Amino acid sequence: MENSYLIETRDLVKTYSLGEHAIKALDKVNLQFEKAEFTGLVGPSGSGKTTLLNIIGSLDSPTSGSAVVMGRKVEELSHKQAAALRNRHIGFIFQTFNLLPVYSVFENVEFPLLLLDYAAEERRRMTMAALDWVGLADRAKSKPAQLSGGQSQRVAIARAVVKKPALILADEPTANLDAENSHHILQTMERLNRDLETTFIFATHDHKVIDYLRRKITLFDGAVAKDERMEPQRRGGARP
Amino acid sequence: MIIPKLALRNLLGAGLRTWLNVVVLSFSFVVIIWTQGLYKGMNDQAERASVDAILGGGQYWQEKYDPLDVLSLEDAHAVVPEGLQAMIETGQATSILVVQGTLYPKGRIRPVLIKGIDPDQKVISLPAQFLKTGEDLFPALIGSRMAKNTGLQVGDTVTLRWRDANGTFDARDVEIVQVMKTVVQTIDQGQIWIPLDRLRDLAGMEGEASLVVVAPGTVGRPAVPGWVFRDLDFLLSDIKQLVKMKSAGATILYVVLILLAMLAIFDTQVLSIFRRKKEMGTLMALGFTRSRVIKLFTLEGALHGVLAAVVAALYGIPFLTWFARTGWTLPEGMDSYGFAIGEKLFPVYSVALVIATTLLVLVITTIVSFLPTRRIAKLKPTDALRGRMS
Numbered sequence: 221m222e223n224s225y226l227i228e229t230r231d232l233v234k235t236y237s238l239g240e241h242a243i244k245a246l247d248k249v250n251l252q253f254e255k256a257e258f259t260g261l262v263g264p265s266g267s268g269k270t271t272l273l274n275i276i277g278s279l280d281s282p283t284s285g286s287a288v289v290m291g292r293k294v295e296e297l298s299h300k301q302a303a304a305l306r307n308r309h310i311g312f313i314f315q316t317f318n319l320l321p322v323y324s325v326f327e328n329v330e331f332p333l334l335l336l337d338y339a340a341e342e343r344r345r346m347t348m349a350a351l352d353w354v355g356l357a358d359r360a361k362s363k364p365a366q367l368s369g370g371q372s373q374r375v376a377i378a379r380a381v382v383k384k385p386a387l388i389l390a391d392e393p394t395a396n397l398d399a400e401n402s403h404h405i406l407q408t409m410e411r412l413n414r415d416l417e418t419t420f421i422f423a424t425h426d427h428k429v430i431d432y433l434r435r436k437i438t439l440f441d442g443a444v445a446k447d448e449r450m451e452p453q454r455r456g457g458a459r460p
Numbered sequence: 461m462i463i464p465k466l467a468l469r470n471l472l473g474a475g476l477r478t479w480l481n482v483v484v485l486s487f488s489f490v491v492i493i494w495t496q497g498l499y500k501g502m503n504d505q506a507e508r509a510s511v512d513a514i515l516g517g518g519q520y521w522q523e524k525y526d527p528l529d530v531l532s533l534e535d536a537h538a539v540v541p542e543g544l545q546a547m548i549e550t551g552q553a554t555s556i557l558v559v560q561g562t563l564y565p566k567g568r569i570r571p572v573l574i575k576g577i578d579p580d581q582k583v584i585s586l587p588a589q590f591l592k593t594g595e596d597l598f599p600a601l602i603g604s605r606m607a608k609n610t611g612l613q614v615g616d617t618v619t620l621r622w623r624d625a626n627g628t629f630d631a632r633d634v635e636i637v638q639v640m641k642t643v644v645q646t647i648d649q650g651q652i653w654i655p656l657d658r659l660r661d662l663a664g665m666e667g668e669a670s671l672v673v674v675a676p677g678t679v680g681r682p683a684v685p686g687w688v689f690r691d692l693d694f695l696l697s698d699i700k701q702l703v704k705m706k707s708a709g710a711t712i713l714y715v716v717l718i719l720l721a722m723l724a725i726f727d728t729q730v731l732s733i734f735r736r737k738k739e740m741g742t743l744m745a746l747g748f749t750r751s752r753v754i755k756l757f758t759l760e761g762a763l764h765g766v767l768a769a770v771v772a773a774l775y776g777i778p779f780l781t782w783f784a785r786t787g788w789t790l791p792e793g794m795d796s797y798g799f800a801i802g803e804k805l806f807p808v809y810s811v812a813l814v815i816a817t818t819l820l821v822l823v824i825t826t827i828v829s830f831l832p833t834r835r836i837a838k839l840k841p842t843d844a845l846r847g848r849m850s
Contacts, residue, residue: 299750300749
């Protein structure tokens with residue numbers, strides 16, 4: 221399918237059944253995202269931010285409507301195709317970091333490259349480059365349990381960026397971090413967005429994140445309430 | 461190759477939980493091989509002792525001879541045919557005559573089988589040479605169990621009564637010239653051995669025998685009319701059956717051990733599925749398909765078996781080798797096992813036993829690992845990421 225946008229949703233609807241009741245998480249969402257955007261989905265809890273992020277990330281499929289991500293219709297993807305799309309083109313950053321606990325920092329970051337069958341030497345080089353990029357090369361041998369929240373999230377970012385994906389989806393990436401760490405993380409992501417032209421989409425209601433956004437999409441009850449372009453208002457901390 | 465690598469990494473990363481399962485499973489490995497080795501050793505020793513002492517390389521039985529039917533013994537004798545006689549003369553066989561009789565040790569009555577054997581025979585290891593005495597003595601040889609049951613010792617004289625070919629009862633006093641210590645009960649319990657010629661003479665069965673034992677390694681088993689050749693498969697079938705029966709008892713022990721180990725692995729897997737849902741969701745987000753996650757978790761469980769085999773080899777090989785060399789000194793009561801073992805039991809471990817045990821444990825481990833892992837197939841990535849099970 222021809223599409224000039226990196227991501228496009230058309231009349232996207234997602235409903236969850238809760239016994240006999242159906243809950244509409246997304247209600248006819250129409251959005252377009254271009255390459256190298258630094259966009260946030262904001263809104264109160266239950267507004268559909270995470271659901272939209274999950275559908276864009278092909279972790280979930282819409283009830284109706286369409287989500288076209290990098291030319292692929294998410295609703296038509298098989299499990300395998302969805303996994304391949306995530307594997308090659310999408311990086312995820314989670315609120316709770318979701319690092320694999322028995323792996324070292326190096327192994328966590330290396331993981332996506334293992335799935336992509338990179339040669340060992342290439343993996344090592346790219347992993348160290350990503351760790352260097354987030355300022356954690358010296359913690360490569362540490363286990364996630366030995367890291368602070370900020371460091372853990374930086375490892376998660378390194379894991380998301382190591383394969384240089386076109387799109388990174390971050391769900392409340394700063395929710396578990398203090399202000400200083402949040403700014404470090406956001407600056408890291410902003411730099412990545414600028415240097416590698418990686419598209420970032422955040423699901424957040426954290427003002428620290430919102431201050432960095434260039435586009436803010438406000439969701440309310442599953443529908444787009446506002447879609448605004450904005451100038452980032454960077455504040456706070458030094459670079460990591 | 462990524463899944464085995466990750467499975468091993470996860471397994472080793474799980475630390476103590478993994479090693480507890482592995483140690484229990486490795487214990488099952490070693491116990492199964494050890495007990496089966498004991499029974500194989502028991503079987504081998506019993507077979508070897510029986511072959512040496514009485515079975516030789518097989519036996520020709522007079523067609524009516526049936527050691528399990530005492531009543532048939534009266535008619536179970538015939539003149540040794542020429543073909544067999546030739547083998548006996550060249551030392552390739554030896555004949556045995558069996559007659560039913562009664563022994564009167566210390567005033568008591570005991571039914572016995574009187575067996576006549578050539579004192580010069582070299583075909584079997586039964587110590588018949590002790591029966592080579594002068595004409596003035598009627599020598600008899602008994603086994604240690606028989607001696608214990610009857611209270612007889614070397615030098616004792618005891619009355620022996622039999623019925624000759626014409627049905628006439630006759631009796632003589634015999635002297636115990638030797639009490640043989642043998643592990644083969646079938647030449648000991650309820651039996652008294654006397655020189656073949658004497659028995660033939662007294663029973664009026666000149667030139668006759670009930671069975672002819674062929675020397676081990678003798679080539680050629682000519683068909684002899686009126687006689688049936690019984691090979692070792694036939695002659696040892698009782699022993700094999702007995703060992704099989706005994707080993708079935710041991711199976712209960714290792715089934716319990718395996719069940720314990722499997723329960724631990726099953727439990728670990730179930731816990732993994734519930735505790736590691738987020739991890740599964742992360743793996744899916746990173747590009748793992750459900751089937752790959754299932755493979756990973758199943759392999760993680762199955763690798764317990766592989767690690768257990770390695771751990772079992774580490775302490776099991778030295779232990780089993782030492783045990784195979786030093787053997788197990790059997791208590792007196794082991795005589796009640798009913799077949800020849802010897803004073804020491806040496807286990808025998810075959811390659812087939814080790815391979816079969818390893819495969820058995822690996823297959824069972826894989827199955828119990830897979831069963832709980834199937835739940836992952838129902839798992840939606842979004843639910844997994846939230847730590848929820850669909």
